[in-house]
Amino acid sequence: MNPLQKLGSKKHPICVSVWDEENAANVAKVCDQHGWHFIARIAPEEDEDLEDLLVKLSYEQIKSEAFASLPATLLDPKPNNFCPCGSNKKYKKCCMLAGQRSDQASILEIHPRIENRVQ
Numbered sequence: 001m002n003p004l005q006k007l008g009s010k011k012h013p014i015c016v017s018v019w020d021e022e023n024a025a026n027v028a029k030v031c032d033q034h035g036w037h038f039i040a041r042i043a044p045e046e047d048e049d050l051e052d053l054l055v056k057l058s059y060e061q062i063k064s065e066a067f068a069s070l071p072a073t074l075l076d077p078k079p080n081n082f083c084p085c086g087s088n089k090k091y092k093k094c095c096m097l098a099g100q101r102s103d104q105a106s107i108l109e110i111h112p113r114i115e116n117r118v119q
Contacts, residue, residue, distance in 0.1 A: 015038070016039070017049040018041070018043070027050070031053070038053070
């Protein structure tokens with residue numbers, strides 16, 4: 001696993017050093033938005049050190065841009081592959097099935113007369 005993926009986890013929190021509580025609150029806000037664990041040390045006499053946070057934010061931005069540039073056909077999961085939701089189930093037994101159920105429900109809302117045939 002890429003070390004940058006681990007950064008921000010409970011075992012590998014993002015470590016920063018800030019000048020005051022206001023900056024610590026800003027770091028907390030960013031980390032909470034992303035679900036990252038962090039340790040903020042308030043040290044007014046030292047230089048601020050936000051390297052871990054900046055590296056993690058850059059990594060996430062690059063990852064999302066790379067993901068967005070992939071062709072849509074690569075992003076469509078295949079039925080026998082693991083589900084992209086991270087459940088460790090096959091796609092056909094997880095989200096693909098849930099997606100079919102929601103499609104069926106929306107069809108029934110539009111065409112209520114089919115309800116007896118579907119059930």
